[in-house]
Amino acid sequence: MLKTNILLFVSLVMLPFFSWATKDLVQIPGTSVSMPKPDGFELSDTFAGYLNAKNSSSVVVMELPLEAFGQLSALFGNLETVQQSFAKQGVKVNDVTLLEMDGYKAPVVIGEQAVSGVSVDKYIALFKGQKTVMVTYNLMDTKTFNHEKVMASIKSIEIGKAASLSDKLALLSFTFQPEKPFNVADVMGNSTVSLTTFEGIDKSGEKPVLMIGSSMSKTRFPEPAKHATALIKSLVGFENLTITSESKVKFAESEGYKIVAEAEGKTAIQFVGYTKTGTYIRLVSVGNSEEMSKVEEKVNAIAKSVVPKS
Structure with missing residues (x-):
């Protein structure tokens, strides 16, 4: 893991x-x-x-x-x-x-x-x-x-000394509401927060994890649907995925896309919202397919809670 x-x-x-x-x-x-x-x-x-x-x-x-x-x-x-x-x-x-x-x-x-x-x-x-x-x-x-x-x-x-989790959360460009069993684990690069369903390290690599991140630069996405597909294919182990569902959604107060895909016994759920300013916010959760089926509603609830900071 x-x-x-x-x-x-x-x-x-x-x-x-x-x-x-x-x-x-x-x-x-x-x-x-x-x-x-x-x-x-x-x-x-x-x-x-x-x-x-x-x-x-x-x-x-x-x-x-x-x-x-x-x-x-x-x-x-x-x-x-x-x-x-x-x-x-x-x-x-x-x-x-x-x-x-x-x-x-x-x-x-x-x-x-x-x-x-x-x-x-x-x-x-x-x-x-x-x-x-x-x-x-x-x-x-x-x-x-x-x-x-x-x-x-x-x-x-x-x-030097590592920053506190609360300090790092305050620097994110968006807010969100965790849902059990997901708990905030860390913030990386002031742009991405990780949430896990376990304490410490999951050596099995099967338990669901979830990440929410904002793009680090502004760019144009003439074909956002293709970009969203490319993002989920960039996940490790999902290069040859099978997309089980995809749809237009409202995410992070922006027009976006939700994709659910499977690969090698795992499931990935991804939301991407594209802002008018040329940035995007992405939520992705990955884990063993059986375990992911148990937390899908929680993933959807967290996705609904994501709001960009003004």
Whole structure:
């Protein structure tokens, strides 16, 4: 379950010259990460990290349960394995290197990803604190923000005390009402909340989990129905799914789509609402098909409670 959930969370995970040594550390809201703000970037109001509005480059901070560190550390330590794993998310991994930090060697995955026909260079660094921390650089301009500057940026990162769950919930761009047996587990990247039906870790990988997240950037969706289908197919294990139902719905006070799909003995229920401003909010719940049939009404009730913050 841990492996499945980590990949699911990650799948739910964009500069001019500057001198990192002379810049003050900035606390990334809702996270344990402090790092200097690169020139041309500002703190994002839609995710945890920095955004360069001129070229859509970003530095995204994602925190996962501490228990995930061992698995991710092992994954990042094997080039062939990390290439296979990230390929499923459309990321071509070119190298994995270790960056010498103060008393720690941070593994850094280096690769690229095609997004809407544009090649985006990616650097993904892994850290261990009170949480498992991943910092991802999505770079549209590597001429001014080259490899050496990225590595210097990563080296400047400091990990401190993790933010409280209540503080992180307050930073979400939407509100919702949990329904038993779903309980709030964590908030990731200031954009996604996870709810589980179990305590700790479900090693079986069968028990239902639920996530609600908002898109981290604005874009146009000329064919939202196709986009919603592509989103559910991006779930780990649902690449060759069978859609059992799909319909237009009102979700998160927006026009949207509900899709129910099955694959390999599991069921996924997904709601996606598309706003007029070009963002979307997505709810997805996944688990063993028999278990999902028991909580479907609760999933629908949570979906009805999702409201964007004004």
